[in-house]
Amino acid sequence: MAQILAPTSQWQMKVTKSSATASPMTAKMWGSLVLKQNKKGPTRSSTKFRVLATKSEGYTINRLEGLLNLDLTPFTDKIIAEYIWIGGSGIDVRSKSRTISKPVEDPSELPKWNYDGSSTGQAPGEDSEVILYPQAIFKDPFRGGNNILVICDAYTPQGEPIPTNKRARAAEIFKNKKVIDEVPWYGIEQEYTLLQTDVKWPLGWPVGGYPGPQGPYYCGAGADKSFGRDISDAHYKACLYAGINISGTNGEVMPGQWEYQVGPSVGIEAADHIWASRYILERITEQAGVVLTLDPKPIEGDWNGAGCHTNYSTKSMREDGGFEVIKKAILNLSLRHGEHISAYGEGNERRLTGKHETASINTFSWGVANRGCSIRVGRETEKQGKGYLEDRRPASNMDPYIVTSLLAETTLLWEPTLEAEALAAQKLALNV
Structure with missing residues (x-):
């Protein structure tokens, strides 16, 4: 649920050792992920994630920490x-x-x-x-x-x-001169859900029970509304340090669910950055003792699912007159709806029901500022007559190599027959 407008430069974050000592843990604290910082002394290019653990009755800090945090650079080039x-x-x-x-x-x-x-x-x-x-x-x-x-x-x-190597095919599409010339931008909104380790139930939910109805959790603050903020923040900083083009994060509609955005990034870089960010998130939740799931509908019932909305634009869409180019791209997408849906993630039929800010999986639709459509166009894009579109169909577990390359292929390389194009244009006109 974010708008991403223009590529930004890669950020690097340098974090230094901390001289502070940690307090012993209680028995209920299975693990904690703490980013160590120190404002004294010279800046160093090493980041330290502290892993705390219990030891017998004394609740002592794990002695492995010193070894894990060893800085090797003064001693070896390796x-x-x-x-x-x-x-x-x-x-x-x-x-x-x-x-x-x-x-x-x-x-x-x-x-x-x-x-x-x-x-x-x-x-x-x-x-x-x-x-x-x-x-x-x-x-x-x-x-x-x-x-x-x-x-x-x-x-x-x-x-x-x-x-399972989908990157190779994506690389072929992104090396096509027509695609290169259009400089495709992607802004990918990765939603995910945090689960309690033993019961595989969302973080912050009573075991075997449910929290209050959705409403106060989206972008909320407070112990009764926000569950897992430390993980989200640790992931945010770790991605910036790594050089991932992460552009934001927020709590999602379902409690225990979060989102971060990567991009805008050009071509295959967008997918590389999503996979790297997913790996980092897996490692952080591993250290925090929380389970990460990218299931598109982790909890059945009146709860939002998890998507991976993909914002997309080409050079022609971003220039004057780009809204007409966007409409032509939407027409092409409508004609290949089935092909896209089949490639947009496992279990997506449980999420794309026409409820909870989704369109029906069986029907293609588009609209301005309508989050219940397959493709959403922002108000600013309509007003400016140029900009980007948002494909709201991809599930949270989609392969970004497939989704990004398929969008480029369908809108830049694939040409429908005149008959199909005319029929699709007539149907889409009824949606607007």
């Missing part, structure tokens, strides 16, 4: 690279670490690597090797220093993309 890839479900993130001899600035400087695909559901046991190709680099907010997170895609030893 760095740790965390290779991250998408697992067999198409939504799970996997990772493993390796030592690199010196700091790097570009993925081309990194070696390819491999993993056991039979253990991730991506290869048979008798031929299990899958090759990782480094594609994007981010600063590591957990290890700090020169250490990095590396977004990879996966290939067979023969160099063919494996079925």
Whole structure:
């Protein structure tokens, strides 16, 4: 639920050691994620996430903290690279670490690597090797220093993309000259839900029960309205430190649910940044002892689902006369509604019901400032006669490589027949 208007420069955040000591934890505090800061002394490029834990009856601080927070830069040029890839479900993130001899600035400087695909559901046991190709680099907010997170895609030893590698196809679309010339911008609104560890029930909800009806929770403040703010804030800062183009965050309509926005970003970068941000969120919730879910309808009933609304524009849409270009793009999207829906996330039919700020999954619609439509156009875009559109159909568990590239393909590369175009235009005219 955010408007993203223009790309901004990448932000980096430098956080230093803290001289403060932590208080012992109580037995009910399973874990806490604290970003250590210190205003004294020189700024350093290392960020420290403190992990607190209990030990026997004395509730002492975990002695591993000192080792976890070691700053290696004065002692070695070697760095740790965390290779991250998408697992067999198409939504799970996997990772493993390796030592690199010196700091790097570009993925081309990194070696390819491999993993056991039979253990991730991506290869048979008798031929299990899958090759990782480094594609994007981010600063590591957990290890700090020169250490990095590396977004990879996966290939067979023969160099063919494996079925769950959706990045390879997206890269082909974004390398098309017609797409490049239109400089596609994306602003992606990632919604997610936080669950209690043992019962898998939303954070802040009474176990086996329900909170008060929706209304006070969206962008709310207070112990009875906001659940998980520390996780949202820690994630926000970690993404800024990593170099992810995160542009905002807010509490969502359902209690225990949050949203952050990434973008505007150009082309495939938008999807790389979403995957990196998801990985960081998984790691933060892991340390906080909370479960993250991207299920599009985590709680059945009169509760909002979780989406991944995708704001999209091209150069022609952003220039004078762009509203007509937007209408032509919407027409194309209407003609490929079924194809988009099938690629917009598992379980989306439970979310797109025509209720709770969604359109029906079976019907394509668009409107100005209407959050109950498939495609929403903002009032400012209508007023200025140029701008962007918001595709409200993608589910929270969508693959951003698929959604971003499919939007570009449908609106820039795909041409409908004249008959289909005329029929669709007639139907859409009834929606406005």
